[in-house]
Amino acid sequence: MARIAGSSGASTAAAIRRVGLRLIHRHGYEAMGLRQLAAEVGIRPGSLYNHIASKQDLLFRLIEAHLLALIAAAEAALEAAPADPPARLRAFVTHHVLYHLGKEAEVTVANFELRALDPPGRARIVALRRRYEALLITLLEAGRAEGRFVLTDPRVAAYAILAMLTGACTWYRPDGRLSPAELAAIHAGMVLRSCGLAPEEGAS
Amino acid sequence: MARIAGSSGASTAAAIRRVGLRLIHRHGYEAMGLRQLAAEVGIRPGSLYNHIASKQDLLFRLIEAHLLALIAAAEAALEAAPADPPARLRAFVTHHVLYHLGKEAEVTVANFELRALDPPGRARIVALRRRYEALLITLLEAGRAEGRFVLTDPRVAAYAILAMLTGACTWYRPDGRLSPAELAAIHAGMVLRSCGLAPEEGAS
């Protein structure tokens, strides 16, 4: 009652994650069918369950992996940055924009499909997101304490900045008229000015 | 959950739109079942089709109505504003923030569920969104032409500003520590500064 086709092994799991991310991004989690996912991976629907525990589990792991990588990249960028708050802010913005460009699928899924997670999974993801936001909030608070930033409310400012930056990757197209570096520079300028800095401040 | 309270006077069609908006916002378009919608409206699933053409049609009309109202409100706000570009920018930002607060459902649905629309419907909605964005882009371009704004790219700046502002309503809670007016003021300040203006410029 069972036949063997091309027992590819470990790469199947990676293909499921890769194709799954693309399909969730394109159609949304609820609208993506496991039949379609299986077909594009090249296996039968039931075989998916040799690699994932459930559709929910797949979504959770995709989002979790993205956030963990994002946090690690941010921490690395901040460690490499000087202690000067404007420079650190510019470093964070540059990291965020460059990291997100080309990761539209991961970013969209991580932001849009949170509600599709069941409560325990959502709680864990929300905690990770808080860790990431805290990096920026801490940075803004430090700059304000040193009198370098003009900020009414660091938390609100952080949310506003993140919304602005993340939004960029929803419309950015690699074949557009702006290079990633240009886009990062434009946004760094806007963010620094929005915090009351002259654009040349914090230049590396 | 079954019968909607206080809806005795409203027509069934209005109840379907009201409840439908809430359910799509809470669960997402794909995850909202028409059975659930019918149950919360107080009718049977089949009866929905006396009021809507299809589930798609319901979604389209909800988004379209929201965008039309948003555009009208923006145009009214700009007509009432002085000709001075900083003042007009402040007026736009204030309008946007105040209009969006308390309309979380409409905003979220209009932004998140675009992908659930079929191509013709999506095209019409995208066109409406372009009309709205054009209001801000035109404003920014005018200000730059007068030498009042520091802007590398008005279109990119407009997207960044809209992303920042719209993001506010995804985390704003009416019982939070900030009033709508305070929130609008904070964001107006950030936006004006990000365009190279001193915060007091454009004050009404």
Add this chain to the structure above:
Amino acid sequence: MARIAGSSGASTAAAIRRVGLRLIHRHGYEAMGLRQLAAEVGIRPGSLYNHIASKQDLLFRLIEAHLLALIAAAEAALEAAPADPPARLRAFVTHHVLYHLGKEAEVTVANFELRALDPPGRARIVALRRRYEALLITLLEAGRAEGRFVLTDPRVAAYAILAMLTGACTWYRPDGRLSPAELAAIHAGMVLRSCGLAPEEGAS
């Protein structure tokens, strides 16, 4: 996306119960597929859910209906019987055997598929079964109190009698060499003797 064939109406629900009982009896609850059930009823699988809440629900209702009818029949038989304990015991045995013959499906399902019920459903069915058993236990206790029955333990005796009688309908075939009346008489004789009575005692 939907077509109408022969909207038969209320009789569909009855057909589902009738065919469902037969299939559960023949294959067992777990082995009966709803596809098969739907096919034999003449509808599509999904249409079953216009009439049943779930497969579990179908099983529960079948067993519950059987037990309620069985209890009512037993109570009627005892009400019609004289007050004399041997006569009442003979009446109960005759009722039980005659009622069960020809109801092999109901009896088998009610006895064999209890374990397939979820705990709440099982609890309600077990309570009904206790009500039925209590009718016999009460009868045996009354007869022993009057010194008419030789019984070590009325509860154990009741279980033994019921097991013996119910077993009859698992092998009884209407086209066999014994008529229902003969079968009832044989078992009544064995039961009465097993309680220490002469066979002619309790004869009506």
Add this chain to the structure above:
Amino acid sequence: MARIAGSSGASTAAAIRRVGLRLIHRHGYEAMGLRQLAAEVGIRPGSLYNHIASKQDLLFRLIEAHLLALIAAAEAALEAAPADPPARLRAFVTHHVLYHLGKEAEVTVANFELRALDPPGRARIVALRRRYEALLITLLEAGRAEGRFVLTDPRVAAYAILAMLTGACTWYRPDGRLSPAELAAIHAGMVLRSCGLAPEEGAS
């Protein structure tokens, strides 16, 4: 639940039979999954097939082994009994009750899961059951031929007796108020009386 304790010495095949019997008894043949069986044995599902030919095969062997042991025990009990029919009947009843108590799993599976066997397997098991029933039928016929038993129909009487006795093990609990010996005595008394004997007849 995962690894079976105290099974280090037993072979994997024996563990499969032991755990399989327990799971079939608890959930039923159809409801028991081979994945669950493998997990409780401590191996992967595929490895089961190093020890069993199929799920059907496992069920068949469990039932066959039980019936062969039951027949052997009955024959031993009858060989050890005196030639007197009442004494032989008492010996058979005592054997049956005592053998069955504590073998609830085997008995339930052998009786309830017959329908899950494919036709060839079922035929072989039914033949074994006939052999066992024949021991009692022969005994009853002999007793009737000697004029010791009051019996309308030895075959019907045998079925009634076996149903009564076997039923006892479906409700017997080792921690109940009756000992196995007491239970056997009660049933021996009922059976002997049901065949028209005074209770003390056939006492050993």
Add this chain to the structure above:
DNA sequence: CATGAATGAGATTTCATTCAT
């Protein structure tokens, strides 16, 4: 002897939608 990955079939259940009444 055990494993991991695959299979085809099928499980129960939900979906949006239709339409005679």
Add this chain to the structure above:
DNA sequence: TATGAATGAAATCTCATTCAT
């Protein structure tokens, strides 16, 4: 306008089983 019963399609997931390693 509302209803109840139907539809075809599809949903996610489990099943027993196979077999190269």
